[in-house]
Amino acid sequence: MIELPPLGAVVAVLISREGGIAYIPALAAPRRYMLGQCSDDLRHLIVDAVRKAAEQVPPVDNAQHGDCRFFRVELVCDSQAPKDADADNNTAAPATRSAYSFEVPEAQAPQELVQLWSGEV
Template sequence: MKSLPPLGDDAVVRLSRQGGVAAIHTLTRPREIAFAQCNIDQRTRICSVLEGCLAIEDPASGRGDQRFYEIEVCYRIGEQDDRMVMKVPEDRAPGELVHLWDKGEVL
């Protein structure tokens, strides 16, 4: 299983909802959360949500018009930029992830 890399001030989390019968950009409602703008409690809760998603992520999500949440985590290790992408089926998504995508805020 994948593990979450250390996320510092430079980390950015991008969330969107994908899939379905018709791909309509306005329905994806992409969100971007910059760790530099979050306090330590918010970062801890976001990391907790991301770690929970690692256990249920499925790279095959989106087949058969299934909706899924795409989570892109952009981070830096030393001098190198890196990223991790997860696909979480909508029907298995934790409530905290749905809230984060829907409201753009941490519970």
């Protein structure tokens, strides 16, 4: 399993399917889920799918075959920087946005992740 960023800081999850022999743009387009705009049930399902998918990430030294499909999961995180310590300038530093991604072979992808990608949820 890989280490995930704090899931409470995740504001968006992008899921795309890549790899294989033929490139089909409609299949490669990422599915975007803005967690702040999702219902509690959907948000819970997304977080659960991300956790399960992270458990299926193969070790780095386990090379993939060129014709295998995989899901790329990208987590977009917001992290509010700590407040500036300068007493004359009592403003918060701007929030920073970072992205974290990992790949899961299609054969090992949890069903919840496949459903999110296919729009069945």
